[in-house]
Structure formats: C-alpha cells, structure tokens
Amino acid sequence: MSVAALHKVDLKPKDYKSEVSVVWCPGCGYHGILNSIYRALSELGVDYSNLMAISGIGCSSRTPYFIKSYKMHTLHGRAGPVATGAQLARPDLAVLVTGGDGDGYSIGGGHMPHMARKNVNLTYVLYDNGIYGLTKGQYSPTSRPELKAYTTPYGGPDEPLNPLLYMLTYGATYVAQGFAGKPQICAELIKGAMEHKGFSYVHIFSQCPTYNNIDTVEFYRELVRDVPADHDTSNLGAAMELARRDAEGHAPMGLLYKIDKPTLDERLAAIVTKVGGHAGYDINKIIDLARP
Ligand SMILES: Cc1ncc(C[n+]2csc(CCOP(=O)(O)OP(=O)(O)O)c2C)c(N)n1
Structure with a gap:
C-alpha cells in the first residue's frame, strides 16, 4: 500500500501498542516482527486512524489486537479477500495483513495468487515459523521434511513450497524476505512495503521455540544471506534466481523485487x-x- 498520501503524525513505536497484552510464548520470533511493525509505522508517521490491520486465524493472526488501529480478525485463510474488499471500499486508508504460513499457504493458498496478480494495494506480512502454532504443532506447507510434528511423527512426506517464487510468479510488485532475529532489517522491509503502491509481500522467517525444534534462531542465522548490493530489484529473472536459493541452499534476505504497475x-x-x-x-x- 502507499502511505505517502496519508496524514503524517509524530509517534514513537510504543505509541502503536494497543492495550491488549501480547500472549505469544517467550522466545517466539513474532515479538521481533511485531516490534518491526511498530518501528515501521512510527518511522512512516502513520496515523493509526488511517490504518486497517487485518488477519485470518493463527498465533500470527493475533497481531491486529496488539496494534492501535482499526482491525478485522477474520476467518482462517480469508484475510486476503476481506482485505481486498476493505481496500477497494476505502482506498484512502492503509491496509496491513498479517498471518502465518498455514493461514496463507494452506487454507488461504487459493487467495494469495489473486491478491498478487490483481496488484491489490496492500501490505502482506507473512510470519513463517514452518508449523501451525496456534493448533499446537502440525506440519505446514513450509515445513521441512525433517520436522517431526504431531501430524508427521516420522517426518514429512513432501517438500516445502517456495513462497518467494510463488509470489514473484503470480505478479507481486514488491517482494522481500527477512528473519525475526534481524528486526531492524524487517522494519526497513516493512517500511518499504508500506510505502510501495501495489501488492507488497514481506516474508519473515521466525522461530517457534514451542512446536518447531529444528527451525531455530541458529538455523535461520545460517540460512539467510543478504541480497547482494548489486542486485537489480526491477529484474524479475534475477529476483527468481535469488528466490530459488544458491547452491548451498541459502535463502535471500532483503528486497528482491519492486516494480510499478x-x-x-x-x-x-x-x-x-x-x-x-x-x-x-x-x-x-x-x-x-x-x-x-
Ligand atoms: C476453517 C478452519 N480450519 C481450521 C482451523 C484451525 N486452525 C486455527 S489456526 C490454524 C493454523 C495456524 O497456523 P499458521 O497460520 O501457520 O499460524 P501460527 O499459529 O503458526 O502463527 C488452524 C489449522 C480454523 N480455525 N478454521
């Protein structure tokens, strides 16, 4: 979404905290992502009366409760269509969608492509912990086969999807990736996404210390590599090449793609x-x- 035209205010990150207590587990990466959102809103000077925070269902989908804004906590997997309708009804407001890998790519998987290809003017921050957290640990579309979860006690039978390739393929006009352990980078990427006019997608890896014992902070630290400084963010092929990961399997961290449409x-x-x-x-x- 583009917040450029909105009325600007001078608020600190903490001013965007709602009165609702954050209920996530200690050590969950979502705390870092939420702080990145507060920081991005503050740096952009977003007036919270111009902000609609929308989510589906999941631990990550509780985010709107913790942000001072208008909000809709909708149905599992249905944040996208609701947010699309809200944005079309009130194109003068900023729309921020937050949700998990299960919400976005399992039950909501049919909606992600259409937000991207239609270039709906909103920001989607996807919290990827590689597991269903709220329902206490089931295998998700981004789980690695090595993960032993309640539904896959011997490990998983399939390969994880590649969310960045998916978004690039379907025409998202801003695609970035971060890691919850790097909140400053996440804040920059979210800020860029909210300044962008069009469908902006920020994928953030997060540890779930309660139900995912393989995708740890240490694992993600090893996994991510900064997007090279000379990467051309208007080049779809180059963005896809980065999204496919390098020969050692490293995942890119930073802005991969941004075009105007x-x-x-x-x-x-x-x-x-x-x-x-x-x-x-x-x-x-x-x-x-x-x-x-
Ligand atoms: C129609 C429907 N099916 C299933 C559920 C149960 N359910 C709630 S949250 C969830 C998965 C959440 O996983 P994810 O989106 O990855 O979020 P996380 O909790 O990990 O942040 C499921 C299966 C539901 N609420 N509604």
Whole structure:
C-alpha cells in the first residue's frame, strides 16, 4: 500500500501498542516482527486512524489486537479477500495483513495468487515459523521434511513450497524476505512495503521455540544471506534466481523485487470513469462498451 498520501503524525513505536497484552510464548520470533511493525509505522508517521490491520486465524493472526488501529480478525485463510474488499471500499486508508504460513499457504493458498496478480494495494506480512502454532504443532506447507510434528511423527512426506517464487510468479510488485532475529532489517522491509503502491509481500522467517525444534534462531542465522548490493530489484529473472536459493541452499534476505504497475483500485476507478461514474451504470452502456 502507499502511505505517502496519508496524514503524517509524530509517534514513537510504543505509541502503536494497543492495550491488549501480547500472549505469544517467550522466545517466539513474532515479538521481533511485531516490534518491526511498530518501528515501521512510527518511522512512516502513520496515523493509526488511517490504518486497517487485518488477519485470518493463527498465533500470527493475533497481531491486529496488539496494534492501535482499526482491525478485522477474520476467518482462517480469508484475510486476503476481506482485505481486498476493505481496500477497494476505502482506498484512502492503509491496509496491513498479517498471518502465518498455514493461514496463507494452506487454507488461504487459493487467495494469495489473486491478491498478487490483481496488484491489490496492500501490505502482506507473512510470519513463517514452518508449523501451525496456534493448533499446537502440525506440519505446514513450509515445513521441512525433517520436522517431526504431531501430524508427521516420522517426518514429512513432501517438500516445502517456495513462497518467494510463488509470489514473484503470480505478479507481486514488491517482494522481500527477512528473519525475526534481524528486526531492524524487517522494519526497513516493512517500511518499504508500506510505502510501495501495489501488492507488497514481506516474508519473515521466525522461530517457534514451542512446536518447531529444528527451525531455530541458529538455523535461520545460517540460512539467510543478504541480497547482494548489486542486485537489480526491477529484474524479475534475477529476483527468481535469488528466490530459488544458491547452491548451498541459502535463502535471500532483503528486497528482491519492486516494480510499478496500476493497482486494482486504480483499474476499477478507470472503468467506473469510463461508464460515467457509479450513477452512470447502465447495462446497455456496458454492453456497448464490451462490443468489439
Ligand atoms: C476453517 C478452519 N480450519 C481450521 C482451523 C484451525 N486452525 C486455527 S489456526 C490454524 C493454523 C495456524 O497456523 P499458521 O497460520 O501457520 O499460524 P501460527 O499459529 O503458526 O502463527 C488452524 C489449522 C480454523 N480455525 N478454521
């Protein structure tokens, strides 16, 4: 989403904390991600009366409770469609979606491509802990086969999906990746995402010390490598190459891709103008327009 046109305020990160206590486990990486969001909002000067925080269901999806903003805690996997509707109804507001790997890529997996390809003007921060946390530890689409979870006591039978490749393939116009153990980098990436006009996707690796005993802080520290300084963020092929990971399997950390493209609300507004405004909706006129 682009917050550039919004009314600016001068607030500290702590001013974005709501009165609701954060209930995540001690040591959970989500605390770091939440702090990155507070920091990004403060640095951007977002007025919380212009912010809609929207989520599905999961530990990560509790985030809107902890942010001072308007908010919707929706159905499991359905944050995307609700956020799309909210953004189209109020394109003057900033929309921030937060959720987990299960919410976004299992039950919500059918919605992610469409937010990307339609270039819905919102920011999606996906907290990837490689497990379903809220429901106490089931294998997710980003789990590594080595993970022994309640639903896969002998390890998993399949390979994890590659969320960055998925988002790039479907046309997301801002794609970045961070790690909860590097909150300053996450804050920068979230800030860039919120400044971007269009569908901005920030994937953040996070440890879940309670249910995922293999994707630890140490594992992620070894896994991630900074995006090279000379990477061209407008080059889709180069971004995909980074997303595919290097020969040693390292995952890129930083901004992979950013391009400008008309957003869904802009394209719809152009159609409304073409038919003469909402009052001008006339089925015969629309049929005329559709004639070759
Ligand atoms: C329709 C529906 N199916 C299943 C559930 C149970 N459920 C709640 S959260 C969740 C998975 C959450 O995992 P993830 O999105 O990775 O979030 P995390 O808790 O790890 O942050 C599931 C399966 C539900 N609430 N609704």
